[in-house]
Amino acid sequence: MNLVDLIVVVVVALAAIQGLRLGAIVQVLSFGGFWIGLYLGAMLASVTVRQVHAQSARTSVALVTMLGVAILCGIVGRVAGNLAFRRVHRGIAGSVDSALGVVVAVVASLLAAWLLANTLVNSSSLSLNASIDQSKIIRSLDTLLPAPPSVFSRVQGFLSAEGFPPVFAQLAPASAGPVSLPDNALLRQAVIRAGASTVKIVGDGCGQIQEGSGFVASPGLVVTNAHVVAGIAHPVVQDSSGLPHPTVVVLFDPSYDLAVMRVSGLNEPPLQLDPDQVSRGVEAAVLGYPGGGPFTAAPAGVMAVFEAQGRDIYGQGLTVRNVYEVQAVVRPGNSGGPLVQPDGEVIGVVFSRSTTNGDIGYALTSPGVLSRVVQAESGSAPIGTGACAPG
Structure with a gap:
C-alpha cells in the first residue's frame, strides 16, 4: 500500500462515517451534485488549462478547477438532501437509510478517486504519476471499470508532459522490464x-x-x-x-x-x-x-x-x-x-x-x-x- 492508497482509504473511511450519519438520501443528492460538478469542472478545466503556459502549474490548475466546481455542486446537493433528511430519518426507515448511506458513500468516493487518478496520471510530475500507477486500489478499480468519459481525457491531454499524447485511456499496463540495448x-x-x-x-x-x-x-x-x-x-x-x-x-x-x-x-x-x-x-x-x-x-x-x-x-x-x-x-x-x-x-x-x-x-x-x-x-x-x- 502506497501513499495514494492510504489517502483513498482515509477518504473512503471518512465518507463511510458521514454516510452512516447522514443516510442514503443525503449522500445520493450530495454525491450526485459532486459528480455533476466533477464533469462540469473537467469541461471548464479543459478551457482554463489552455491559458496556463507553465507545464508544472497545469496539474494544480486542473485539480483546483475540477474539485472546486465539484465541491460547489456537492454543497447544493447536500442542501437538497438535508431537506429530505428531516422527513425520512425516523424509526426503521431511518436505520435503513443510514445503512444504505454507508454503501453509497463508499462506492461514490471510490469512483471519484478513480476518476481523479486517471485524469492526473498524465501530469508533468513523474513521482505523482508513479504513485498513482502503483496504487493497488486504483489499479483494481481500473480492471473493473470502463474507460473514463472523454471529457476527462481531454483534460489529461493538456496535462501531458511536453505535448506527448496519452497512450492509454486508463492506466498503462505494468512494464515488461528492461532489455539489452545496442552497442x-x-x-x-x-x-x-x-x-x-x-x-x-x-x-x-x-x-x-x-x-x-x-x-x-x-x-x-x-x-x-x-x-x-x-x-x-x-x-x-x-x-x-x-x-x-x-x-x-x-x-x-x-x-x-x-x-x-x-x-x-x-x-x-x-x-x-x-x-x-x-x-x-x-x-x-x-x-x-x-x-x-x-x-x-x-x-x-x-x-x-x-x-x-x-x-x-x-x-x-x-x-x-x-x-x-x-x-x-x-x-x-x-x-x-x-x-x-x-x-x-x-x-x-x-x-x-x-x-x-x-x-x-x-x-x-x-x-x-x-x-x-x-x-x-x-x-x-x-x-x-x-x-x-x-x-
Whole structure:
C-alpha cells in the first residue's frame, strides 16, 4: 500500500462515517451534485488549462478547477438532501437509510478517486504519476471499470508532459522490464543506413512553432505523427542538410496518430517498413530531432508489444493501436521519428513516452504504418490537418 492508497482509504473511511450519519438520501443528492460538478469542472478545466503556459502549474490548475466546481455542486446537493433528511430519518426507515448511506458513500468516493487518478496520471510530475500507477486500489478499480468519459481525457491531454499524447485511456499496463540495448557499433550502423532519410518537421500554428521528426517511407512521401502537424496549414520538411521542402498532407489519421505528406524536391531514399511485428528483445535505435535541435540517435530495445486502448489525439473517440513499449529516452521532437533496426529497417514510429518512467517510450508498430503509407501513395490532393491537439 502506497501513499495514494492510504489517502483513498482515509477518504473512503471518512465518507463511510458521514454516510452512516447522514443516510442514503443525503449522500445520493450530495454525491450526485459532486459528480455533476466533477464533469462540469473537467469541461471548464479543459478551457482554463489552455491559458496556463507553465507545464508544472497545469496539474494544480486542473485539480483546483475540477474539485472546486465539484465541491460547489456537492454543497447544493447536500442542501437538497438535508431537506429530505428531516422527513425520512425516523424509526426503521431511518436505520435503513443510514445503512444504505454507508454503501453509497463508499462506492461514490471510490469512483471519484478513480476518476481523479486517471485524469492526473498524465501530469508533468513523474513521482505523482508513479504513485498513482502503483496504487493497488486504483489499479483494481481500473480492471473493473470502463474507460473514463472523454471529457476527462481531454483534460489529461493538456496535462501531458511536453505535448506527448496519452497512450492509454486508463492506466498503462505494468512494464515488461528492461532489455539489452545496442552497442555503439550497431547504433552507427542504424545511423548510416537510415539517418539521411530521417527528417525534421516544422510548422507555424496553434500559437507556436511546432517541431517533430519524420522519415521517408516511399518516394516523395514522409511519415510523421498526426499530433505533430495537427492544426498546421503548411508544414515544412527539413532534410538532413537542413534544406526546407514544401509539403502537402495527403493522409491525416487522428485516431491512429499518423500523417503522411507528399514532399517536393526530396531525394533521400525511402526506408523499408517491416511488414511484421517484432518480438521482445529486438535491438533498435530512435532517430530524430529532439527539442528541435540536431539529428540524434538513441539506443533502444523492444520491451513488449500490445494492443493499447486509448483515445484519438484530441482525447475524444476510443481507438486501439498496436504499440511497442520501448526502452529508450524519448524527448519532445522525437515524435514521428523512426524506430529502426541496425540494418535500417523501420519497425515502428515513435509517438509518445511513459508518464511514470523517463526511460520508456512508445512506438506505433510498422504493419499499421505500412498499410496507411500504401493508402497515401495514390493520394495527391491536400487533406486538412484538423484542429490543434491538446498540449
